[in-house]
Amino acid sequence: MTGINDNEAVDDLWDALDGTPGRPWLDDAVASVRKEPASIARHFPAAGRHTGRETLPAEPGWTADQAARAVLLDALLATPGGPDQVAELYRYGDSREKLAMLTAFSILPEAPDEQVVPILRDALRTNDTRLVAAALGPVADRLDDDAWRQGVLKCVFMGVPLAGIHGLHDRGDDGLALMLAGLAEERAAAGRDFPEDAAALLTDLRRDDRAGTGQERDAAPRPGDAG
Amino acid sequence: MRIFDPHIHMTSRTTDDYAAMAAAGVKAVVEPAFWLGQPRTGPGSFADYFDSLVGWEPYRAAQFGIAHHATIALNPKEANDPRCRAVLDLVPRYLAKDGVVAVGEIGYDSMTPEEDEAFTRQLAMAVEFGLPALVHTPHRDKARGTARSLDVVRESGIAPERVVIDHLNEVTVKQVKDAGCWAGFSIYPDTKMSPPRMVEILKDYGPERVLVNSAADWGKSDPLLTVRTAEAMREAGFTDDDVDLVLWRNPVAFYGQSGRLNLEDRQSAEGTFEGSSILRGGS
Ligand SMILES: [Zn+2]
Numbered sequence: 001m002t003g004i005n006d007n008e009a010v011d012d013l014w015d016a017l018d019g020t021p022g023r024p025w026l027d028d029a030v031a032s033v034r035k036e037p038a039s040i041a042r043h044f045p046a047a048g049r050h051t052g053r054e055t056l057p058a059e060p061g062w063t064a065d066q067a068a069r070a071v072l073l074d075a076l077l078a079t080p081g082g083p084d085q086v087a088e089l090y091r092y093g094d095s096r097e098k099l100a101m102l103t104a105f106s107i108l109p110e111a112p113d114e115q116v117v118p119i120l121r122d123a124l125r126t127n128d129t130r131l132v133a134a135a136l137g138p139v140a141d142r143l144d145d146d147a148w149r150q151g152v153l154k155c156v157f158m159g160v161p162l163a164g165i166h167g168l169h170d171r172g173d174d175g176l177a178l179m180l181a182g183l184a185e186e187r188a189a190a191g192r193d194f195p196e197d198a199a200a201l202l203t204d205l206r207r208d209d210r211a212g213t214g215q216e217r218d219a220a221p222r223p224g225d226a227g
Numbered sequence: 228m229r230i231f232d233p234h235i236h237m238t239s240r241t242t243d244d245y246a247a248m249a250a251a252g253v254k255a256v257v258e259p260a261f262w263l264g265q266p267r268t269g270p271g272s273f274a275d276y277f278d279s280l281v282g283w284e285p286y287r288a289a290q291f292g293i294a295h296h297a298t299i300a301l302n303p304k305e306a307n308d309p310r311c312r313a314v315l316d317l318v319p320r321y322l323a324k325d326g327v328v329a330v331g332e333i334g335y336d337s338m339t340p341e342e343d344e345a346f347t348r349q350l351a352m353a354v355e356f357g358l359p360a361l362v363h364t365p366h367r368d369k370a371r372g373t374a375r376s377l378d379v380v381r382e383s384g385i386a387p388e389r390v391v392i393d394h395l396n397e398v399t400v401k402q403v404k405d406a407g408c409w410a411g412f413s414i415y416p417d418t419k420m421s422p423p424r425m426v427e428i429l430k431d432y433g434p435e436r437v438l439v440n441s442a443a444d445w446g447k448s449d450p451l452l453t454v455r456t457a458e459a460m461r462e463a464g465f466t467d468d469d470v471d472l473v474l475w476r477n478p479v480a481f482y483g484q485s486g487r488l489n490l491e492d493r494q495s496a497e498g499t500f501e502g503s504s505i506l507r508g509g510s
Contacts, residue, residue: 041320041323042323045323045324045325046323048325049325049486049487092274092278092320092321094281094282094324094325094326095281095282095285095286096325098282126283127283128282128283128286
């Protein structure tokens with residue numbers, strides 16, 4: 001069976017779910033969503049109870065329930081009016097559903113920015129480290145630089161490992177370096193540790209000496225301007 | 228000793244409470260949706276509250292190694308406010324969630340027609356979603372309120388063993404046991420029910436089909452009264468196995484009827500305490 005949006009990543013998840021105990025349920029649920037998009041409100045929260053929550057051997061980045069939810073979301077997006085229901089699905093999701101959506105957006109470019117970006121901002125406002133980290137996965141390409149920098153800084157503040165942040169060293173700029181330096185200074189003044197990965201990032205951003213690029217990007221203040 | 232508090236409103240409690248509960252052996256809780264002291268005036272306020280019961284609060288509990296599940300319903304007191312009636316349309320959306328193990332708290336506060344309607348409709352939802360039901364009994368006019376609750380439960384067609392009638396006392400326990408429902412007892416600092424009285428009831432009626440909870444909330448209450456009851460049981464000669472039955476295996480059996488009680492994976496599902504099972508240790 002193939003995804004209906006001709007999405008290879010979704011096809012791979014279908015294949016990875018082949019032969020798992022929840023697969024017949026998923027086939028029925030997808031058929032139901034195609035026929036009656038609103039029925040996703042019942043199927044989406046139930047996924048884990050049918051598919052289990054184990055990591056998929058063929059797709060180690062995905063658990064079975066997350067993969068099933070990505071497939072359901074893909075089916076919803078292909079229905080008339082389906083894309084407009086994404087925000088509401090997220091709004092009524094429990095933490096695991098929200099996490100699954102944030103992960104799935106990375107492989108679902110057809111999910112419209114008008115729906116996805118407010119969801120990412122919502123996730124970044126929470127105190128749930130899982131949601132904050134997930135909003136800074138590959139899907140974070142949709143965030144503007146200000147929101148992205150604040151998200152990275154929040155991860156440092158909350159002790160979320162930075163290794164999971166997508167494109168950190170490529171996207172990190174002088175503006176981020178300035179914010180990190182400020183937090184490092186506060187932590188030092190309080191006699192508290194500054195996370196090693198954040199210190200390494202700061203060193204790296206400063207060493208890069210991005211003179212020029214920082215200004216071209218968005219005129220973010222540079223470390224030297226703090227003076 | 229492992230303790231499962233089957234009825235506690237952690238939303239109203241501090242992290243100090245979580246720490247003290249974890250240190251005393253509380254490893255699992257169920258938080259029923261109820262009122263918050265300040266009356267709410269519309270469905271949006273309930274939606275945010277329900278979100279917290281399936282989102283933030285389980286996450287907070289997991290920081291202390293405590294598995295958190297919830298029950299969802301429009302409570303009887305607020306069912307009387309016409310502005311909150313639309314909450315009944317919102318409830319099914321939350322009954323579909325993994326962390327929701329029963330419909331509740333439903334039942335009576337003042338036994339009005341509005342309460343009748345909310346009670347009946349939500350018992351039907353429990354049947355539809357295959358969930359147990361948690362029935363609150365009124366603090367005033369309790370004996371008649373309990374009898375009437377049992378009538379409504381009987382008429383709903385839900386199996387009596389899937390229903391707990393809560394906040395019982397010496398006067399109301401017998402009719403609930405006779406009806407085949409689970410008997411719930413809320414242990415409070417000075418009113419309603421105390422650990423020594425609870426022990427006497429356990430002597431009279433036995434430890435089967437009984438749930439003991441702290442019902443701790445924003446009022447004067449104590450989240451460790453489950454632990455105090457376990458200690459009182461031991462002092463009165465109950466075995467460790469009896470204590471484990473009342474304070475762990477009974478709530479597991481009752482809420483386990485939902486098919487959603489997840490004590491093994493719960494903490495890793497919440498992203499913390501990986502590799503440690505809350506089922507280990509204890510008795
Ligand atoms: Zn209560």
